[in-house]
Amino acid sequence: MNDSATHRRLQVIQSHFLLQSSTSTPLLRLHQTAGEFFLEQGYSVVLPENLQTGKWNVLRSVCSPLELVSRFHDHPEIATLHDNFVHAVETYGSNKYLGTRVGVDGTVGEYRWTTYREAGIARLEIGSGLVYHGIPKGSCVGLYFNNRPEWLLVDHACSAYSYISVPLYDTLGSDAVKFVVNQAAVQVIFCVPQTLKNLLSFLPEIPSVHLIVVVGASDDQMASLPLQTNVEIITYRKLQIQGNNYPKSFCPPKPEDIATICYTSGTTGMPKGAVLSHKNLIANVAGQSLRMTFYPSDIYISYLPLAHIFERATQIILAYYGVGVGFYQGDSLKLMDDMAYLRPTIFFSVPRVFNRLYAGIMNAVKSSGVLRERLFNAAYSAKKQAILSGKYSSSIWDSLIFNKIKGMVGGRIRYMVSAASPLSPDVLEFLRVCFGCVFIEAYGMTENSCAISFMDEADNLYGQLGSPNPACEIKLVDIPEMGYRSADQPHPRGEICVRGPTVFQGYYKDEAHTREMIAEDGWLYTGDIGVWLPEGRLKIIDRKKNIFKLAQGEYVAPEKIESIYVNCKFVAQCFVHGDSLKSSLVAIVSLDQDVLKAWAAAEGIKYEDLGQLCNDPRAKAAVQTDMNLAAKKAQLRGFECVKAVTLVVEPFTMENGLLTPTFKIKRPQAKAYFSKAIAEMYTEISKSPEMQRV
Numbered sequence: 001m002n003d004s005a006t007h008r009r010l011q012v013i014q015s016h017f018l019l020q021s022s023t024s025t026p027l028l029r030l031h032q033t034a035g036e037f038f039l040e041q042g043y044s045v046v047l048p049e050n051l052q053t054g055k056w057n058v059l060r061s062v063c064s065p066l067e068l069v070s071r072f073h074d075h076p077e078i079a080t081l082h083d084n085f086v087h088a089v090e091t092y093g094s095n096k097y098l099g100t101r102v103g104v105d106g107t108v109g110e111y112r113w114t115t116y117r118e119a120g121i122a123r124l125e126i127g128s129g130l131v132y133h134g135i136p137k138g139s140c141v142g143l144y145f146n147n148r149p150e151w152l153l154v155d156h157a158c159s160a161y162s163y164i165s166v167p168l169y170d171t172l173g174s175d176a177v178k179f180v181v182n183q184a185a186v187q188v189i190f191c192v193p194q195t196l197k198n199l200l201s202f203l204p205e206i207p208s209v210h211l212i213v214v215v216g217a218s219d220d221q222m223a224s225l226p227l228q229t230n231v232e233i234i235t236y237r238k239l240q241i242q243g244n245n246y247p248k249s250f251c252p253p254k255p256e257d258i259a260t261i262c263y264t265s266g267t268t269g270m271p272k273g274a275v276l277s278h279k280n281l282i283a284n285v286a287g288q289s290l291r292m293t294f295y296p297s298d299i300y301i302s303y304l305p306l307a308h309i310f311e312r313a314t315q316i317i318l319a320y321y322g323v324g325v326g327f328y329q330g331d332s333l334k335l336m337d338d339m340a341y342l343r344p345t346i347f348f349s350v351p352r353v354f355n356r357l358y359a360g361i362m363n364a365v366k367s368s369g370v371l372r373e374r375l376f377n378a379a380y381s382a383k384k385q386a387i388l389s390g391k392y393s394s395s396i397w398d399s400l401i402f403n404k405i406k407g408m409v410g411g412r413i414r415y416m417v418s419a420a421s422p423l424s425p426d427v428l429e430f431l432r433v434c435f436g437c438v439f440i441e442a443y444g445m446t447e448n449s450c451a452i453s454f455m456d457e458a459d460n461l462y463g464q465l466g467s468p469n470p471a472c473e474i475k476l477v478d479i480p481e482m483g484y485r486s487a488d489q490p491h492p493r494g495e496i497c498v499r500g501p502t503v504f505q506g507y508y509k510d511e512a513h514t515r516e517m518i519a520e521d522g523w524l525y526t527g528d529i530g531v532w533l534p535e536g537r538l539k540i541i542d543r544k545k546n547i548f549k550l551a552q553g554e555y556v557a558p559e560k561i562e563s564i565y566v567n568c569k570f571v572a573q574c575f576v577h578g579d580s581l582k583s584s585l586v587a588i589v590s591l592d593q594d595v596l597k598a599w600a601a602a603e604g605i606k607y608e609d610l611g612q613l614c615n616d617p618r619a620k621a622a623v624q625t626d627m628n629l630a631a632k633k634a635q636l637r638g639f640e641c642v643k644a645v646t647l648v649v650e651p652f653t654m655e656n657g658l659l660t661p662t663f664k665i666k667r668p669q670a671k672a673y674f675s676k677a678i679a680e681m682y683t684e685i686s687k688s689p690e691m692q693r694v
Helices: 003-023 081-092 116-134 149-160 174-183 193-201 217-222 236-245 276-291 309-321 331-344 351-366 372-390 395-409 426-436 511-517 560-563 593-603 610-614 617-633 667-672 675-686 689-693
Strands: 030-032 036-039 044-050 055-061 096-102 108-115 140-144 165-168 188-191 212-213 233-236 256-264 271-277 299-302 324-327 348-349 415-418 438-445 450-454 473-477 493-499 522-535 536-541 571-577 585-591 642-648
Touching: 003 511, 030 256, 044 675, 081 116, 081 149, 081 276, 081 309, 096 116, 096 149, 096 331, 096 585, 096 617, 108 116, 108 331, 116 236, 140 149, 140 174, 140 324, 140 395, 149 165, 174 193, 174 593, 188 193, 193 212, 193 493, 212 236, 217 233, 233 236, 256 276, 256 309, 271 675, 276 450, 299 331, 309 348, 309 438, 309 450, 331 372, 331 395, 351 395, 351 426, 351 593, 372 426, 395 426, 426 438, 473 522, 493 536, 511 522, 536 560, 560 571, 560 585, 560 617, 571 617, 571 667, 585 593, 585 617, 585 689, 593 610, 617 642, 667 675
Parallel strands: 096 324, 140 165, 140 188, 165 256, 188 212, 212 233, 299 324, 348 415, 415 438, 585 642
Antiparallel strands: 030 036, 036 044, 044 055, 055 473, 096 108, 256 271, 438 450, 473 493, 493 522, 522 536, 571 585
16 A cells, blocks of 8 residues: 555544544554554454545454454365364263263163264265165255254265255245255255155155155164155165165365355244355354364253254354253253253353243242242342352352252353344343353344354353354444434444355355345345444344334334333233234233232132133233333333233244244234234223223
8 A cells, every 4th residue: 555545544534533532432452463454342343445535334353353254264275064073072982972862762861972082973874875775966955844853964074075065944934944954956855754744745746855854763663664756765774774885975065155054033024044154164163163162071951942043053162162952852841851861061042042041030039929029039139249240150159059940951051142133131130140150142043143242251241242243344324314424422232244264155046135135245234233332342223124113103113112112021922013003012921920920919810711710900000010110221212112912821833833943923924813802902091091091
């Protein structure tokens, strides 16, 4: 760069630097490295997107100020998922890797383990078996079952032999499975007996499938199947034997090759297939590894769907560090029992589970008696102060109070991560104190190969999502119609956009939706609205998608409102609905049954069943009051507060069609499902004294 150009850049930088110093934003530090300039502000650095305009709006992690991470710092030779697992087998060969409690006969007992070296052998057998059956390189392989060791072994085989894995949620309906299999031209499907039944019901409608491999099936079960034309159905064990008898050399992929087509569950329409390369996934996980450290002695419990990018990326980084992975028995209601047996040290989950854990602890405390509740509160306050001072343990209070709470999840948890949707700051702080461990919140999406940002391990500011993943950069883009601008003071606001080697290749065979997500200059538009907090921390405050306009012209983001109401003691799940012809919001509340029962007992209310209690005006008033307090605390605007509620006992689930596999509400389906209740609530509002005065 010539002197005049450098001088012009310095003028722009200095003017911006002086401006920043005069605002309420913490003082930024100016750096020059290799002829490039950036401003450091705590956890992030600020870079210019266009120096000619003087607009500094791109943020990166302080770990990657001038060059985004694309490989592991300590092992730059790892360029693909295959390389990553080769590294794991060579480094941690004799360490235990995959554990399961479920025996061949389906009984549940102690955990039995497969080592990394044994998993490497199984990968060779599975991949060789697929080659034996004539499956060509680059073919799509479907995985249609829930978490168990075989899932990861098949995925490793796909990477070693350059196949493209296509995860299928085991809860997907027939239409969605047919759509995915046909669009991706899947040639092989690995399934279990339960999902095999579904496949057999529409096998003629998925003509690309030539081989079905059934995991956990016996030869007797296979013998009873009707003969199929053009499709061979074999057991997983038989495929392994064939691969062992006819071993084939690995066919390693290139970094730019497609590793997986990860279909997003979607709340409307058919799933969209996000195409992710080996380079995408390695870059994302390598970025995480700069700020998350695990050890071969760690144990992780796997229960989040492996078809979801959060769990998938987690498994990549765990293998890199040689962590042992124990699987739950397949029933989420028995997760705590599995954790008590496994005693994991790492627990990644979603707000729904952490909220339930929080509610369970709080209910136990409140029902323990006045003296014990006071003792707990004293212990909590003391340990909270210790954590703020950088100490996660307190021997006296742990032995008296918190070790019993830690025992709920096995007693050894040292690392927790929450993702998928915002977690209440109060819940995060509470659980961090109770479990005395690192507890961070992360933000990501399939289209960015997982993590976009995550908290620093030592950061004690709750309610934010940390700084950018060192493998990507973030900027906020104006949304004038919602009143969000990157020039807002004191904190910039706008749609979160991401760029870097982590951004996906596009949606499979869907250019229209790809163009909606990725701009020509490479920025991925997430649809989430963020704000930059001091020191370069990101916080999500709204959602561009799923917003609607009320009759008075105000825009409403229901997901943001639901995330506030779900922290109420009565509320297990919440669906907020609005209508462009109405001026008010209404809500369907799926109740926490234990809290409701305890409230009824305290109030002396008699009832025959919970359904009757839900219709009791006193129960409805109590829930509405609790929700109003939460709305006031969160400073919701008047039109964002729900004016009527309907209480239900039935939870929102994937089985009743109200939740996606990633626990997001299917809004159109929920609207139809609760249409009668919604209509009744609006009738109730129209007859209220407040509306009569209007």
